[in-house]
Amino acid sequence: MSHLIIAPILLPIFTALLIMLPPIHYSPMRRRWVSMVSTVILLILTVCLLLQTQAEGVSFYALGAWQPPFGIILVADIFSVSMVCLTSMLALGAICYGSAGEDEKGSFFHPLFQFQLMGINGAFLTGDLFNLFVFFEVLLIASYGLLVHAGGKNKTKAAVHYVVLNLAGSAVFLFSLGILYGTLGTLNIADMAVQVAKLPPENLMLVKSGGLLLLIVFALKAAILPLQFWLPATYSAASPPVAALFAVMTKIGIYALLRVYTTIFGEQAGPLAGMASDWLWPLGLATIMLGAIGVLASQDFRKLVANLVIISVGTLVTLVALQSSAATAAVLFYTIHSTLVCGALFLLADLIGAQRGKAGDRLVPGRRMAQPALLGTMFVVAAVAVAGLPPMSGFVGKLMILQAAGSPLQQVLLWSVVLLSSLMVLIGLSRAGSILFWRVSGNEAGPERVLPLQAFALGWLLLAAPLMVVFAGPLTELSFAAAEQMRDIQSSIAIILGDAATVGEQP
Amino acid sequence: MLENVIFLVFGMISLALLLNLWRLLIGPSLPDRILALDTMFINSIALIILYGLLMGSPLYFEAALLIAMLGFVSTVAVCKFLLRGDIIE
Amino acid sequence: MTLLWILLLPLLGSLVPVVTANWRRSACAMATAIPPAIALMILLYHSSAVFAGESLRYTLAWIPLLGLDISIRLDGLAFLFSLLILGIGLLIILYARYYLSEQDSMPRFYAYLMLFMTAMMGIVLSNNVLQLWLFWELTSISSFLLISYWWHKSEARRGARMALTVTGAGGLCLLAALLLLGQITGSYDLDVILASGAVIQQHGWYPLVLVLFLLGCFTKSAQFPFHFWLPNAMAAPTPVSAYLHSATMVKAGIFLLARFYPAMAGTDLWFLLVSITGLTTLLVGAYLALFKHDLKGLLAYSTISHLGLITLLFGMGTDLAAVAGVFHIINHATFKASLFMAAGIIDHESGSRDMRKLNGLWHFMPITATLAMVAAAAMAGVPLLNGFLSKEMFFAETLHQHLLGSLSWIIPVLATVAAIFSVAYSMRFIHDVFFNGKPKGLTKTPHEPPRYMRMPVEVLVVLCILVGVAPGYIVGDLLYAASLSVLGTAVPEYSLAIWHGLNLPLLMSVVALAGGALIYINRKHLFDFQNTLPGVDAINTFEAAMKMLAKRCQQIYSWLDNGSLQRYLVFLLMAIVVLAGLPLLQLDTLYGGRPELPVDAVNAAGAAMLLISAFATVVFHRQRVVALLMISVVGLMVSIAFTRFSAPDLALTQLSVEVVTIILLMLALFFLPHKTPKQSSPTRVIRDISLASMVGVVIGSISYAIMTRPFNTISDYFLANAKTGGGGTNVVNVILVDFRGFDTFGEIAVLGIASLGIFKLLTRIPVFKPSSDGEGRPWALERHPVLLATVSQGLLPLALMVSVFIFFRGHNLPGGGFIAGLVTAVALILQYIAHGVEWVKSRMNIEYQRVVAVGLMVALITGVASWLFNKPFLTSWFDYFDIPLLGKIELASAIAFDAGVYITVVGSTLLILASLGKMTTSHRPVHTETI
Amino acid sequence: MESLLAGCIGFLTACGVFLLLRGRTFPVVVGLTMLAYAVNLFLFSSGRLTLQGAAVLGTTDNYADPLPQALVLTAIVIGFAMTAYLVILAIRARADLGNDHVDGKLPGNENSRKESR
Amino acid sequence: MRVTPRFSWLPTPYRSVLLLVVWLLLNQSVAVVHLFFGTILALVIPLISARFRDPQPLIERPLLALRYILTVFGDIITANAQVAILILGPQRRLNPAFVRMPLDLQHDLPITILASTVSMTPGTVSADVYPCHDTQPDAGEITQRWLLIHVLNLEDEAELIATIKSRYEAPLKEIFQC
Amino acid sequence: MQNWMEWAVAFFLLLGGSFVLIGSIGLSRMPDFFMRLHGPTKATTLGMGGILLGSIFYFSLQQSISVHELLITIFLLITAPISAHMLIKTALHHQLKAIERTRGERELKQGQQQGSPDTKTAMPESKQSKES
Ligand code: NA
Numbered sequence A: 001m002s003h004l005i006i007a008p009i010l011l012p013i014f015t016a017l018l019i020m021l022p023p024i025h026y027s028p029m030r031r032r033w034v035s036m037v038s039t040v041i042l043l044i045l046t047v048c049l050l051l052q053t054q055a056e057g058v059s060f061y062a063l064g065a066w067q068p069p070f071g072i073i074l075v076a077d078i079f080s081v082s083m084v085c086l087t088s089m090l091a092l093g094a095i096c097y098g099s100a101g102e103d104e105k106g107s108f109f110h111p112l113f114q115f116q117l118m119g120i121n122g123a124f125l126t127g128d129l130f131n132l133f134v135f136f137e138v139l140l141i142a143s144y145g146l147l148v149h150a151g152g153k154n155k156t157k158a159a160v161h162y163v164v165l166n167l168a169g170s171a172v173f174l175f176s177l178g179i180l181y182g183t184l185g186t187l188n189i190a191d192m193a194v195q196v197a198k199l200p201p202e203n204l205m206l207v208k209s210g211g212l213l214l215l216i217v218f219a220l221k222a223a224i225l226p227l228q229f230w231l232p233a234t235y236s237a238a239s240p241p242v243a244a245l246f247a248v249m250t251k252i253g254i255y256a257l258l259r260v261y262t263t264i265f266g267e268q269a270g271p272l273a274g275m276a277s278d279w280l281w282p283l284g285l286a287t288i289m290l291g292a293i294g295v296l297a298s299q300d301f302r303k304l305v306a307n308l309v310i311i312s313v314g315t316l317v318t319l320v321a322l323q324s325s326a327a328t329a330a331v332l333f334y335t336i337h338s339t340l341v342c343g344a345l346f347l348l349a350d351l352i353g354a355q356r357g358k359a360g361d362r363l364v365p366g367r368r369m370a371q372p373a374l375l376g377t378m379f380v381v382a383a384v385a386v387a388g389l390p391p392m393s394g395f396v397g398k399l400m401i402l403q404a405a406g407s408p409l410q411q412v413l414l415w416s417v418v419l420l421s422s423l424m425v426l427i428g429l430s431r432a433g434s435i436l437f438w439r440v441s442g443n444e445a446g447p448e449r450v451l452p453l454q455a456f457a458l459g460w461l462l463l464a465a466p467l468m469v470v471f472a473g474p475l476t477e478l479s480f481a482a483a484e485q486m487r488d489i490q491s492s493i494a495i496i497l498g499d500a501a502t503v504g505e506q507p
Numbered sequence B: 001m002l003e004n005v006i007f008l009v010f011g012m013i014s015l016a017l018l019l020n021l022w023r024l025l026i027g028p029s030l031p032d033r034i035l036a037l038d039t040m041f042i043n044s045i046a047l048i049i050l051y052g053l054l055m056g057s058p059l060y061f062e063a064a065l066l067i068a069m070l071g072f073v074s075t076v077a078v079c080k081f082l083l084r085g086d087i088i089e
Numbered sequence C: 001m002t003l004l005w006i007l008l009l010p011l012l013g014s015l016v017p018v019v020t021a022n023w024r025r026s027a028c029a030m031a032t033a034i035p036p037a038i039a040l041m042i043l044l045y046h047s048s049a050v051f052a053g054e055s056l057r058y059t060l061a062w063i064p065l066l067g068l069d070i071s072i073r074l075d076g077l078a079f080l081f082s083l084l085i086l087g088i089g090l091l092i093i094l095y096a097r098y099y100l101s102e103q104d105s106m107p108r109f110y111a112y113l114m115l116f117m118t119a120m121m122g123i124v125l126s127n128n129v130l131q132l133w134l135f136w137e138l139t140s141i142s143s144f145l146l147i148s149y150w151w152h153k154s155e156a157r158r159g160a161r162m163a164l165t166v167t168g169a170g171g172l173c174l175l176a177a178l179l180l181l182g183q184i185t186g187s188y189d190l191d192v193i194l195a196s197g198a199v200i201q202q203h204g205w206y207p208l209v210l211v212l213f214l215l216g217c218f219t220k221s222a223q224f225p226f227h228f229w230l231p232n233a234m235a236a237p238t239p240v241s242a243y244l245h246s247a248t249m250v251k252a253g254i255f256l257l258a259r260f261y262p263a264m265a266g267t268d269l270w271f272l273l274v275s276i277t278g279l280t281t282l283l284v285g286a287y288l289a290l291f292k293h294d295l296k297g298l299l300a301y302s303t304i305s306h307l308g309l310i311t312l313l314f315g316m317g318t319d320l321a322a323v324a325g326v327f328h329i330i331n332h333a334t335f336k337a338s339l340f341m342a343a344g345i346i347d348h349e350s351g352s353r354d355m356r357k358l359n360g361l362w363h364f365m366p367i368t369a370t371l372a373m374v375a376a377a378a379m380a381g382v383p384l385l386n387g388f389l390s391k392e393m394f395f396a397e398t399l400h401q402h403l404l405g406s407l408s409w410i411i412p413v414l415a416t417v418a419a420i421f422s423v424a425y426s427m428r429f430i431h432d433v434f435f436n437g438k439p440k441g442l443t444k445t446p447h448e449p450p451r452y453m454r455m456p457v458e459v460l461v462v463l464c465i466l467v468g469v470a471p472g473y474i475v476g477d478l479l480y481a482a483s484l485s486v487l488g489t490a491v492p493e494y495s496l497a498i499w500h501g502l503n504l505p506l507l508m509s510v511v512a513l514a515g516g517a518l519i520y521i522n523r524k525h526l527f528d529f530q531n532t533l534p535g536v537d538a539i540n541t542f543e544a545a546m547k548m549l550a551k552r553c554q555q556i557y558s559w560l561d562n563g564s565l566q567r568y569l570v571f572l573l574m575a576i577v578v579l580a581g582l583p584l585l586q587l588d589t590l591y592g593g594r595p596e597l598p599v600d601a602v603n604a605a606g607a608a609m610l611l612i613s614a615f616a617t618v619v620f621h622r623q624r625v626v627a628l629l630m631i632s633v634v635g636l637m638v639s640i641a642f643t644r645f646s647a648p649d650l651a652l653t654q655l656s657v658e659v660v661t662i663i664l665l666m667l668a669l670f671f672l673p674h675k676t677p678k679q680s681s682p683t684r685v686i687r688d689i690s691l692a693s694m695v696g697v698v699i700g701s702i703s704y705a706i707m708t709r710p711f712n713t714i715s716d717y718f719l720a721n722a723k724t725g726g727g728g729t730n731v732v733n734v735i736l737v738d739f740r741g742f743d744t745f746g747e748i749a750v751l752g753i754a755s756l757g758i759f760k761l762l763t764r765i766p767v768f769k770p771s772s773d774g775e776g777r778p779w780a781l782e783r784h785p786v787l788l789a790t791v792s793q794g795l796l797p798l799a800l801m802v803s804v805f806i807f808f809r810g811h812n813l814p815g816g817g818f819i820a821g822l823v824t825a826v827a828l829i830l831q832y833i834a835h836g837v838e839w840v841k842s843r844m845n846i847e848y849q850r851v852v853a854v855g856l857m858v859a860l861i862t863g864v865a866s867w868l869f870n871k872p873f874l875t876s877w878f879d880y881f882d883i884p885l886l887g888k889i890e891l892a893s894a895i896a897f898d899a900g901v902y903i904t905v906v907g908s909t910l911l912i913l914a915s916l917g918k919m920t921t922s923h924r925p926v927h928t929e930t931i
Numbered sequence D: 001m002e003s004l005l006a007g008c009i010g011f012l013t014a015c016g017v018f019l020l021l022r023g024r025t026f027p028v029v030v031g032l033t034m035l036a037y038a039v040n041l042f043l044f045s046s047g048r049l050t051l052q053g054a055a056v057l058g059t060t061d062n063y064a065d066p067l068p069q070a071l072v073l074t075a076i077v078i079g080f081a082m083t084a085y086l087v088i089l090a091i092r093a094r095a096d097l098g099n100d101h102v103d104g105k106l107p108g109n110e111n112s113r114k115e116s117r
Numbered sequence E: 001m002r003v004t005p006r007f008s009w010l011p012t013p014y015r016s017v018l019l020l021v022v023w024l025l026l027n028q029s030v031a032v033v034h035l036f037f038g039t040i041l042a043l044v045i046p047l048i049s050a051r052f053r054d055p056q057p058l059i060e061r062p063l064l065a066l067r068y069i070l071t072v073f074g075d076i077i078t079a080n081a082q083v084a085i086l087i088l089g090p091q092r093r094l095n096p097a098f099v100r101m102p103l104d105l106q107h108d109l110p111i112t113i114l115a116s117t118v119s120m121t122p123g124t125v126s127a128d129v130y131p132c133h134d135t136q137p138d139a140g141e142i143t144q145r146w147l148l149i150h151v152l153n154l155e156d157e158a159e160l161i162a163t164i165k166s167r168y169e170a171p172l173k174e175i176f177q178c
Numbered sequence F: 001m002q003n004w005m006e007w008a009v010a011f012f013l014l015l016g017g018s019f020v021l022i023g024s025i026g027l028s029r030m031p032d033f034f035m036r037l038h039g040p041t042k043a044t045t046l047g048m049g050g051i052l053l054g055s056i057f058y059f060s061l062q063q064s065i066s067v068h069e070l071l072i073t074i075f076l077l078i079t080a081p082i083s084a085h086m087l088i089k090t091a092l093h094h095q096l097k098a099i100e101r102t103r104g105e106r107e108l109k110q111g112q113q114q115g116s117p118d119t120k121t122a123m124p125e126s127k128q129s130k131e132s
């Protein structure tokens, strides 16, 4: 039997443990290399998994050989595996960047990083709602550890908010799990979808409150208005490779939203079908606008990037609310694009800050940079991509988003918000870029240079921006295939629970 | 008969626990409160043993044993805290 | 395929200067010119087909799902624009070679320029509207880079940002328009869209589409009121101005008007919007141009005015007007590009562009002056030059429209007025620069430019004359082909003759020339009048607006986000109340029909104690030690509740975790204040109480509703299979280590990671040791009371024995690795408490983080071991063995897994507690080489 | 009994929430601990209440639902890990920032006043 | 007085026996399996935890120790009866007191046992043993230690001290031979 | 036999319950901390003993022999005095007042020559006297 599905979870934890044990843990170089090599292997494995999934369709891995719905299963469909693949791509960039010296500014960087990968991959792959909680906690606790990496007041301060909010969020998650288990009697996501369809009417509203509590949990993780306030401080305080990795963290919330509200509360759910959309739609639009306002309000570049993350979250949430194949496809494409580009931007912010001396990444005139051409090119590529302008990946994403809008009202709202926010991002980024690169006070450049490993890391992530355009054809096909597959609940249920499981009356 | 006795003893112990809680609430001093808490720990052993009797099941014995062990450690820790501030020094 | 190369070559060309950066300047320029030159040749190769009225097409699938393909269409219009872009582009490359100084990075300039050329070629060659938009935006970006080429100059930065903002905004509007067009027509294919004019114009969205479309065009082509960015873009190097801001980019909007003419034009709305905008722009540009002292400023406003003219022509909606528009595009490109280049030469060789300083240059650079004068005359519409011809056609068309009904005469009158000003500023350009006395305050003596710097101007001026003299011969085919592709159907009869006889348009030209001269001669009065008007500085206004926008955004942001965790939490909690509470309102009754269990006095007493202690925790929360004691009772009562409701494993775990937590909190309290100051205002407290009660009510209600509902669950499977499939009778434990062992795996990972994170947090923490407790009492002197020390030593083996017992029985009875681990850990912590870190460390020197790793590794390896048997991760195995004397013994892989749990728990708990305890000792965590 | 337990859960939640909303780290920790108790009871109760039904095979014929118990066990452990982290973070924040307010700074009028210790 | 154990592989024989008993009690069985594993554990655990043990006097007179335990058990029962009466009776009649008792014992383990015994028996609670090690840099030098006792209802101080000394302290001295 | 055992169970349970209750009554009604301490440390221990014995008899009556409750008793016997000791040390450290008529308290405060650390920190003046 193939254990490829579980590899993205086990390989990182194995690596983490290996790094913590002799003989690896003695030398920083060994720790780095083991971590980097492992991440490369992870990337290869996830790509293999993606190819396999594309070829063979949805498959699942029953842990402990206990068949669903009784045991925990991992589910590989194109969407989830693509997310895992994305994570390992991002991770490779972040870990290479971290290995250029950032990792030695505190203890346990590589183990925590690998644990974080384990949590993220687990969250993407699991087909069990409680197991999702567990993996959420794994990735959260690892992120707590990583957040304070390299120390500093801002990190501690941000961490207190981040941790308390997420602890409260975990409590809500458990409340929700209690409600859903107490009414549906199962934890397997596919089985929940089956049970929701057969729900007696007196339990409907209870399930609804449980389902909507999940919305809060995921909204907090994804940073949707009004639960997004923790994000800018947290992401901008985090150590650069950590912030880069965090770029995928909000996407986990989005992914979970999508998974839960297209599968459990999907079309088969009768009165509960699409119950979250009424909330997600306005909140998503408002989140985009707030992010755009944040971009213009930001006084330093990292905050700006953090707000870009918020915009991407808002966009994705809005798409999730649309509940159509085109929208789901757009979610996947846009997620890949925005994650990699935002990750790169966090790294870039650090390099820019380092070369600008005391001014750092604050948007004030600063020292002349030592390598303005290199950093400037990277900045332009990233900025063009993130603003959704051609010829970088953002514009394909934007096209998909705009084309995904269904009704005229949706079009008017989504288009005006997305386009307006694009303009605000454009203004914000051109302002930031012109201050960072052009408002030079004094002529002396500092001694800081971009290290080869850092340049590689950044290049690796940024390369996505043009490549995703060049290969936009196959990538959009992948996205649409993933969307179709995800929305074809009947088939997935048949594969996971066997053909015997039926999902109520079909609409 | 035995069931009635058990319920009677249940009542006694519940009353004892309430008295402990009373002392815990009114204090007045911290040692008083700690003493009250320690006593509550011990009295809950009795409560759990009685549950075991009532249910005719020995499954609850470990809980009682653990309360005995852990209650002691926590009392000691709190006292140490009040004495030295630094529990582990 | 060759068509694709027309597009690809400039793109490759943008890499050439990067590669050849280290070559000599001329070589670099030459190399850069090669790709566009080849492209131009390919283009010309297709000229015969295009002039014959063919549209050449090439399509390459790219993103079919989005309707975005690489689709090229070379028709007359595209050919015309390509010719301008490539031809003038080549001249600009040559010109820039001399214009740029040694300090300027020429490769960077060329790279941007070629990128821009690619973008323009992309626009004009697109046969797919999404592709068109792609290149459209690319022009904005590349022009941003070009305008800001001298980024050290503030006006360059500002001008570039302004241009980007305005054209970027327009581009987004255009995108919306194009997408809507695609939805209306069902295709993003230009062929399809252009063929669906009727469908589009009858569609309900037509007005919206048109407005968005025109916003895109007008911003790009600097139409009033979006014209302001163009003069400020003049901070760019002059080759850029000549290329982008006269010949190409600003024409992109015009191109679009022409391109979509078949699909969008012909309605009243089109006429109203386009012609009025064009007319206004024409007038405003012409008028303002006169007052600019900066040479390039004058040319910039002149450009605005001429763009308005062309827009007006397309707005009028007649076929002949469209032809005139196309013709003027050609003419304007030639004379304006040459004028800009001439201005650049003047600037380059005299050091100034200020017409108040520049005087009498005729003496210093007669050849350049002659060229400039010819070009300016063309701009003024002097006969025998190309500008005259198209202007005549324009005048004629203004006379032939009746769109404003009885007020239609206004249009020719205003056109004449604009022409008057056009003549006036052209005269100023000639007279004020080349004559009008001697130069004032120039930093260097002007002279003729290098030979090849002037050549591009010469080429263009010759073209102006040739077209002016023999229009039919020179541009006849081109104009016909271009007009054909604009109009789509047949091209109307038009004549390119120089002389049309004495007619009203000629009179208008004469009036314009005379009036222009008159105005220029009396310019002093007009200048004085203009100076009395309040000046609007576009760039400062724009910057101020942007600053204001940023400030407003900051205000909004800080109003929403005050950085207070409490506020964030309030949002979260309100979300709970709303999202979980609202559905409850739709529930008729909470009670679900399941009979309730009876309440007895003992339970009531237990509940009372739970509630009282919880309440007391809140009441005493400012006295932290007391609160801690109170919450211990809560925990105790919860454990007892678990016992009561038949969950012994839970009770055990809850108890042990609680004790460890209490110890942890006690340890922590040493480093925290012992009292919480009173801080919350009464309103805050009331708000919090109400919010808390609401959340409590919602949660409590849901809990009740669930507990009283009948229930089907998958748990029966676990009860049925625990013994047979998992080898244990304690179903909870079998679930933990087998059915849902993966959860447990994640759970111990969490514990392990937490301990690492904690170790990390405690690393290099600034240590402070309070010398007294909260009441100012000094600490007791005795560190390790004898009785405690002695007894704790004796308890250790006892506790170890108990934990071994709990560990092994877990599979069949309450217990298990986790609880056993906590018991061991607590016993060891007791040693720390009773004897101190030094004592323990001298007896047991283990790095706990390694213990954690070993524990997790054991669990991991146990799980992976099932791969050897071709079973999924964590598949359990158990069997019974008959051993002589000892009897039947069960061995199960779950025990190994549980051992991993045990080790991890011991390691993590000790790592957490001991690290914290060690903070006050010399063994505290500091970051070292080995983690 | 169900109503009694539901009431307790609701009340514990309310107390936890109230403490969670306090401005200092320590009460917040206590509040989260309290909330965790409520959560554990809630999750446990989703399997319905059973007396004399410990899920040990062969001891009874009316077993309490074992699955929520296993879930609560996991939740307890995770909750412990998280609480521990938060507690240490609170210490770190106090050390780094000089006060134990959750926002790292004392609100408005308290800025001038020294923290009482 | 003997401090070092007779066999290094069996540092604390009585404790090992106790551990075996505990194991059997825990398992509620004297089956061979449990005896077997109990013995192994009773041997291994003391070896592991031996490091966590400061040198203490060893029991020299096990039978006497057994008798001591029985005495104390009996006393506990009477003590509780007495205390119960005192608690339930009128408080005005109680004469609480702090009593200091000079100790003949010098070593930690016997003192601990004595103090515990005092706490368990009629109306007395051990409050403190002083001077403590921490205040005396060289613990071996302590000549005289005191036991501070709180008495719920003191009738005669001298008699109380004498009783404790004869009933508990003397046997302990005998048991540990110190 | 059965009946006899049942009586024994009932007796021990009642005995234990009463002592537990008495111990807690002592805790709640005694006038000062030191006197409150006596109830819980002693009465409760015996009370627990009683209940545990009752339990032993009960389960022995139900099934095979059940004696593991003894462990808890042993454990409590070992730990209760230590808890009490730590508590009283804390109380002395906190200078809790004993009721007026407590004998020896004055001597406790004055006669610190032997230097009990807790009482010493409680009385700085005695420290001075020692030094002088
Ligand atoms: Na002049």
Ligand code: NA
Pocket: B086, B087, B088, B089, C916, C917, C918, C919, C920, C921
């Ligand atoms: Na310490």
